[in-house]
Amino acid sequence: MSDPPTETPVEDTLVSGETDFDVPQAVLDRISNREFTEWYSEQQFQTNILEGQAYFNGPSPPKDPDRHSPSKLLQCHRKASYARQNAPREGTPPEGLFWIGTEFEEQVIVPFLQDITTQNTYVTNSLWIDAEIVVDGTELRVRGSTDPAIVTPDAEPLLVTEIKTTTSLDHLSKPKPHHRAQLHAYLFALDREYDHSVTDGMIVYGSRKTLNIEAFHIEFDAGFWERVVDWMREQTVFERSGELPPATPERDWECNYCSFKHRCGQGDSPYADIGYDGLLPAFTGYDRQNLVDYLEAHDGRDARLTPALAHQYPELVDEYGAYDWSCSRCSESYAWDTVEWDGNTDDLPFCPTCAESGVLVTVSGPEPHEQLDVK
Incomplete structure (x- = not known):
């Protein structure tokens, strides 16, 4: 009777170089954040081409002073202007947060809305908006796309949503003003475009930890929208004049998380009030x-x-x-x-x-x- 085979410890096998199961050094060297970031960027690049959205590849051109994106409304004037004019961002881009937000919207909220919507109504991933506004002789334009909306069989909007993910829902008693502003831009533009009134929306916050949600019903408020339009007009005036807008964060702690805090003067580097370039x-x-x-x-x-x-x-x-x-x-x-x-x-x-x-x-x-x- 032959002797039983001798087992070789796994750790010895990995380093011995005598088996077909050694971990290739090339693989070990490539498991890094930089390699992952480049891989993920390439996946996004290919996906945009596959979906006919190659124009998303590469940086966006600076925005015209009169054009505004709903997602930038009612924020710190300087922060919004830095982003609009492609000033170099500091720190690490929150790609993971964007991905989680997209997945939460597409894989959780859209199926949920599809299951709860009423008969003869449907859910669309987004609706395009493009509206012009003239205030005191200043022409403004707000363009962008909504989050999921409940629509009629003819794809006419009935209820528009704005979906946000957050670390925690604790102490969230009301929606943030710039999220209200974003939803109001959608409601304003869609109400103008369709024959029936579009005045109702929902802001839905989802916890990235628990997947719990907190939803707020929002009705179009003309007074609040006037405040948003005034913000757009001020932003346009600053940029048309070539003047760097003032730093106007809603709360002081926001500067700690801003992607432009060092060039603005809120970081620990010896810079302040630096322009876009x-x-x-x-x-x-x-x-x-x-x-x-x-x-x-x-x-x-x-x-x-x-x-x-x-x-x-x-x-x-x-x-x-x-x-x-x-x-x-x-x-x-x-x-x-x-x-x-x-x-x-x-x-x-x-x-x-x-x-x-x-x-x-x-x-x-x-x-x-x-x-x-x-x-």
Whole structure:
């Protein structure tokens, strides 16, 4: 009788290199956030082409001053303007939150509405709106698409919804004003377009943790809509004049989560009231995808990486280029990779020319307003 086979511990098998079940090093190296982000972006790219929405691929052009998106209404004027004009976003894009919101809407709320709607009414994923408004001689236009709506057999709207996901439903006693503004834009535009009145909507909040919902019935309020229209007019006036709008957050804590807090002046970096164009010279808190989006959006204006960002993302330099380090004292400039630097933005490198003469002066990249259209 032969001896029983000897078992080899799994951990020994994985590292021995003697079986067909070794984990390929190439796979181990590619399981990373960067690899996942690039993969997910490519999936979105392919999906947009497959669905005939290739125009969603790539950055959106800056908005005309008179055109407004429902999702941006009644927010901080400066934040909305930064987003509308493609200012570079800081931090990490909340792609996961967008995905969860879309899945919650399409996989949970739409089937729910389909099951509870009455006979001879149906559910549509969205309705397109496009409405013009003239206020005190200022022409405004609000365009966008709704969330799911209950409609007639002829696809005419009866009840419009706005679906939002949130971490928690605790302490949620009423809808947020900018969500009301978004729904009011839909109601206003649809009421104008159809023969019957469209004045009712629902704002539905869903918990990302529990899938519980909190729903609020909203009736069109002419007084509240007037407030929204005034906000649009003010935003348009600011942008037409080329003036950076004031920072007007509804609550102070909102600035902590804003994607533009550093260029606005609400972060811990030495910047404030920076316009729409240009990257912050000594700031490296741009997520790679946000950075690429900005560079792509401004490709025709010779957008490049700052020297600090070139050190952080050297693999992007071949495609997008990088500005030089420059010294404000002696006016010398140096290629981004010719000055030794450890990447600490609190200690920028010293100018080699000035250092030779015993003067320690730090170099930096061009200021934001000096970057685009550099020759």
